[in-house]
Amino acid sequence: MTAQTVLVIDDERDIRELLTITLGRMDLQVDAVGTVADARRALAERTYDLCFTDMRLPDGNGQEIIELIAETCPDTPVAMITAYGNVDAAVTALKAGAFDFVSKPVDIQMLRGLVRTALRLAEEKRNGGGATKAGDFGSRLIGDSAAMQQVRTTIAKLARNQAPVYIAGESGVGKELVARLIHEQGPRAAGPFIPVNCGAIPSELMESEFFGHRKGSFTGAGADKEGLFQAAQGGTLFLDEVAELPLHMQVKLLRAIQEKAVRAIGGRDEIPVDVRILSATHKNLGQLVEQGQFRQDLFYRINVIELRVPPLRERRSDVPQLSGFILQALASKNGGGVGQLSAEAKQALEAYDFPGNVRELENILERAMAMCDGERIDAADLMLPQRTARPSPEPAAEPALGQPPAAPAPGADGGLDDYISNLERTAIIKALEESRYNKTAAARKLGITFRALRYKLKKLGID
Template identity: 40%
Template structure:
């Protein structure tokens, strides 16, 4: 049973709304003002908040702001008079799910509450990160390739174009999909993810399109599919190459016509969904082999984004290390640091598992570390062996001592960072030094070391 909190300073309105919602099987709590509402939210699990816009002390807008900050997973519906619609629209911009105007009927209220409950379910189980993490998921790294990817994301996010993301396992394809969605006009609507490789072939159709009650044995209730859940939002099809051939034609129809029928259903359902697909395979080769429909391939591949492996963007490794250490220090309540010798090893490694492998390794080493310091003792033996065997440099570099080789890499990264900070600061050495956490004198010495000028490019 879903629990609804009604907030209104008019007793009659609270009583009417409570009676209407209880008839629909909802559990209802009520509050006469924003202060009471916040106290109830603190002590009870609430699924949806319905609040009047105009109230004394804490009004609906202020209550919305506090709920968004303290309970971002709870959808808020605003109640307003016809003359306050402009204010209600402003509330939508600040995070309200929807608004209803007085007087309203039961069907309108039921529809809005149903949408709110669906949104709450999605936020608990389908959306990728709580709001405080969204800004941090931006593409982490300082390499030229990463900056180019981020620029592409910003451009394509503003469109409704279908996107195909390709790259090895663990390169961050899902992060790119999330970044596109949360930088798009659809960011306040659902982002639904489905791993096509993890779904049995016999269940694929019902997962994507849903099913009607009685469609097959065990279908005791009607269920919405991923396309319906993603209406007005984004559907992320991960490992899209794994979709069975016979399902591909049905997927093509939805992409072309934005409509489908549930399994066992006759009613055509219209949807507005943006598609982002991802794969670690070469889909054009799958087309040539007859495993993937050519027409579907071209429908999905309207705007391709290729994510390079981590070994091709070594400059991103240390920023990623810093990011993951900060993440796990907070998550595990630790204050672990990394010995510079370990950084050298991480820079030399080839990362066949890419960013995911790096993240898992950082968490493992932090848990194994002693005295809040990760040393080479925590680095897995197999990783050290792989580093020893790897040939990652030209022949003349491979003859250099290990520390000398790594020092050269680190110095190259540092000089590129100095150039970038100077460019962003318009050649102002003081501001560039602040960006890098250095004193002005310290930065000047490094500029002399690398023979850099204020206008270095």
């Protein structure tokens, strides 16, 4: 079997020798050069399975190498060699298309892990496997709208490298599902996928949860415990609701991501970790940075590539297909027949805004299956709020705050939305008063979810 080949480009002789010896012990054939010109000649003469390049070179920079390889041999992963702590250079390299980066001084254990992952990726791409198989998504990411086709295409690209990805989107759109697909379609698929809700961990336990602790390091630490970073070794760590991290934890997380190492509470040594970071939140991280609630340096580190998952109201054509999939899943779970939507029910669902997105659609259909007679679901079984069940895909004009004015006649120019809003506001206020302002009880009276009620209170300006 022919040995796999690696090209090393660095103007420091010591680095070239270190990588040549280390990679040679992994049964890899290594060519090492010190300039962009020599690298261009080497790349013109043969195809490599992997490339390492320094950022700063005597006659150019590593970004030129990344762009050249992307153009001439796109199946070759490129890893950038950066100076210690140079986060800006690493982020620039990842955005330019680098597979990953390694910091000087080079950690041999981390280097070997990176090489194994990169070579596995290169082999999958040559064999036509990995993220490029369109059929892999069919049963998981439902919908054929242009928006979802774009999401699939982006996932396929993101699965090919190790750049941190920030997944943006409203609550309920399926951000964790997207993160799982990025993991499963990439070279880390055989490793663990560890999701963590950052808002669900008490602040005082965060460091122990993320980095682990040693026995006796604090009261109650009766045994060694590995953290989430160690649990995700060789795989992916998904930080959901990352905006909920307190500032002191943001500092520690930034260091762990930059140095690719963690130190357990009570531990003396840092432990190298080979983990890909994916993160998500429904909040506007850029706005939180401006308000001083989220560190800018961490924001740039986790937001190397942003993937926006569209809300359901922006892909209404997917609602029938999604509904069918959910009803099939409910039937399998509950052991009953598959629910069938009437024409009126389908029309009502396609007209609804879904402030809770796919998660809300699941709740609506599960409730409808419980309430309908037999297996036929009519529009009334859906119990959709009147306000948002309308054919226009555009959001209604924001109603004025305060007490509702006298309702205009339905159909008057510009008056229909106000008329419906006033009816809805009156019904909500009445339900709140009757339930002594218990929002959960009020939502039950109105036949809507607590999330939907909270959305409407904000939308209608009811305090």
